[in-house]
Amino acid sequence: MKLIKRRIILLSVLFLSIILIENLNHYGKSVSNAAKAALEPTISTPVFTPLKSLAVPILIYHYIEYVKDEKDTIRKSLNTNPYLFTNQVETLRNAGYTFITASDLIDILEGKIRPPKKPVLLTFDDGYQDFYTDAFPILRRYNVKAVVYVVSGFLDMSNYLSTLQLKEIAKSGLVEIGAHTVHHLALKGLNSELAKSEIEESKKTLERLIDTPVVSFAYPDGSFDKTIEKLIQEAGYRSATTTLHGLEVNMDNRFALYRLHPGDKTGNLLLNFLAQK
Numbered sequence: 001m002k003l004i005k006r007r008i009i010l011l012s013v014l015f016l017s018i019i020l021i022e023n024l025n026h027y028g029k030s031v032s033n034a035a036k037a038a039l040e041p042t043i044s045t046p047v048f049t050p051l052k053s054l055a056v057p058i059l060i061y062h063y064i065e066y067v068k069d070e071k072d073t074i075r076k077s078l079n080t081n082p083y084l085f086t087n088q089v090e091t092l093r094n095a096g097y098t099f100i101t102a103s104d105l106i107d108i109l110e111g112k113i114r115p116p117k118k119p120v121l122l123t124f125d126d127g128y129q130d131f132y133t134d135a136f137p138i139l140r141r142y143n144v145k146a147v148v149y150v151v152s153g154f155l156d157m158s159n160y161l162s163t164l165q166l167k168e169i170a171k172s173g174l175v176e177i178g179a180h181t182v183h184h185l186a187l188k189g190l191n192s193e194l195a196k197s198e199i200e201e202s203k204k205t206l207e208r209l210i211d212t213p214v215v216s217f218a219y220p221d222g223s224f225d226k227t228i229e230k231l232i233q234e235a236g237y238r239s240a241t242t243t244l245h246g247l248e249v250n251m252d253n254r255f256a257l258y259r260l261h262p263g264d265k266t267g268n269l270l271l272n273f274l275a276q277k
Ligand SMILES: [Zn+2]
Pocket: 125, 126, 180, 184, 219, 220, 221
């Protein structure tokens, strides 16, 4: 009897030990799996179905300021005063628009980011000084994204952004810096070497200054053709905007994107204008 008892005890101890070892093993495994998961890079970029085509109003602006010289008719014709611009931003925001950058737009087309509700893109050409003094504070106040297309060769010249201002704008995370050639040359029909250099050098100079890839472009005077579009693509840009009017955005026209002049429209006048185009 004693022997049987002893055997039962021995077997029980053995059985319990096996269970204990199994559990320890399992615990060890889950710990090492958790540690592995923590070390592995998270593949968090969600991939959404790329959109074939979408309607996005891309608004074009030049100067945003109170023009001091009443005789400066060119400036006045290209200007939107800050009060009016604020009103337009408020109109769009209150109507539920989502402000995106040109890069965001291509990311949406490629399915890299989720398409936002009612996307709209504000673009500012030439990189004038007043972008920093007048437009940028308004964008910051309303937390509105935008793109400024900078003429790299005009930086630090009077009337244009300084290098320091450009860097500050780029660092804000709110404004994408795009290129607009080195010397604001109309590209269509230009000697191809010169066109290539204007397209490539403006990109390189801006990238060096802001330490960020520059992938968006605007054609000076809206001047382009198929040859220029090809040069833009080959230089590594992801999109280019024109001065042609329309709303449609797709992978086929991303190097010839339409834009709209909001003019002095605000409220429903502006909203109807954007919806009807
Ligand atoms: Zn321009």
